[in-house]
Amino acid sequence: MTDNEKQDRESGLTLNPKYDSNGLITAVVTDVSSGDVLMVAFMNAEALDLTLKTDVAHFYSRSRQALWKKGETSGNILDVVEVRIDCDQDALWVKAKPAGPTCHTGTTSCFYRKVKNGQLESIA
Amino acid sequence: MTDNEKQDRESGLTLNPKYDSNGLITAVVTDVSSGDVLMVAFMNAEALDLTLKTDVAHFYSRSRQALWKKGETSGNILDVVEVRIDCDQDALWVKAKPAGPTCHTGTTSCFYRKVKNGQLESIA
Numbered sequence: 001m002t003d004n005e006k007q008d009r010e011s012g013l014t015l016n017p018k019y020d021s022n023g024l025i026t027a028v029v030t031d032v033s034s035g036d037v038l039m040v041a042f043m044n045a046e047a048l049d050l051t052l053k054t055d056v057a058h059f060y061s062r063s064r065q066a067l068w069k070k071g072e073t074s075g076n077i078l079d080v081v082e083v084r085i086d087c088d089q090d091a092l093w094v095k096a097k098p099a100g101p102t103c104h105t106g107t108t109s110c111f112y113r114k115v116k117n118g119q120l121e122s123i124a
Numbered sequence: 125m126t127d128n129e130k131q132d133r134e135s136g137l138t139l140n141p142k143y144d145s146n147g148l149i150t151a152v153v154t155d156v157s158s159g160d161v162l163m164v165a166f167m168n169a170e171a172l173d174l175t176l177k178t179d180v181a182h183f184y185s186r187s188r189q190a191l192w193k194k195g196e197t198s199g200n201i202l203d204v205v206e207v208r209i210d211c212d213q214d215a216l217w218v219k220a221k222p223a224g225p226t227c228h229t230g231t232t233s234c235f236y237r238k239v240k241n242g243q244l245e246s247i248a
Contacts, residue, residue: 012244013237013244013245013246014243014244015239015242015243028161030154030159030161035159036159037152040150040152040215083238083239084236084237084239085238085239085244086163086164087227087229087231087234087236091234103211104211105134105211107211110211110215111210112208113137113209114206114208115139115209118139119137119139120138120139120209
C-alpha cells in the first residue's frame with residue numbers, strides 16, 4: 001500500500017474496508033443505550049453489505065464458514081442504529097438495539113467476566 | 125477443542141485467552157467515561173500480561189511486529205480501569221481513561237467516520 005492509499009483510507013470519505021487475508025473485518029457491537037460492548041465478531045463483504053442494507057446485524061461465522069444473521073434462530077437480533085469505521089478501515093463499530101440477550105450463553109453481553117488478579121470474576 | 129474445554133472456557137473463572145494462529149487476541153478499548161469505542165487493536169500474551177501488571181494498555185503492532193506501549197511516543201497513554209473477556213475468551217474489552225486523543229490522526233477515537241448511504245461521513 002502506498003502512502004497515498006493509506007492517506008485516502010484514513011482521511012477520505014470512501015468506504016473501503018480493509019479485509020484480512022480471509023476476507024474478514026472485525027466488528028464490535030455496542031448497545032446504543034448502555035454503551036456496553038455486547039460482542040465482537042467478524043463480517044465479510046456480504047455480511048457488511050446486508051447489515052447496511054437491512055439495518056440488522058449480519059456476521060460471518062468462522063466456525064460454520066457461513067453467513068450468519070445474528071438472532072436468526074434465537075430471535076435476539078441486533079437492530080443497527082449506526083455503523084462506524086476506524087482510521088485504517090480494518091474495524092467496524094456497530095451501535096445497535098438488541099432485541100434480547102446477545103450472548104449465546106444467555107447473558108446481555110458476551111463480556112460477563114472481568115480479569116482480576118489473574119483470574120476471572122463474574123460481573124454482578 | 126472438546127466440549128468440556130469449550131464449557132470451561134465459557135463458564136469457568138480461569139483466564140485462558142484463546143490466541144489466534146499468530147498468537148494474538150483482539151482488544152477493544154472504550155473510554156470509561158463516554159463509553160465510546162476508542163480503538164481496536166491486538167495483544168499478544170506479553171502485551172496482555174504487561175497491561176494487567178501496569179494498568180497501562182500495551183498492544184502488539186502487526187505492522188512493526190513488536191510490543192507496543194500505546195502512548196510511549198505521543199504521551200497519550202491509556203490508563204486501564206477494567207479488563208473484560210468474552211464468552212469464548214478470544215476478545216478483550218479494555219475500559220480506559222485516555223490521557224489524550226487515542227488516534228494517531230489526532231482524533232479522540234479512531235472511529236471518527238460513520239457509514240451513510242454507502243459512503244463515509246465525519247462525526248461532528
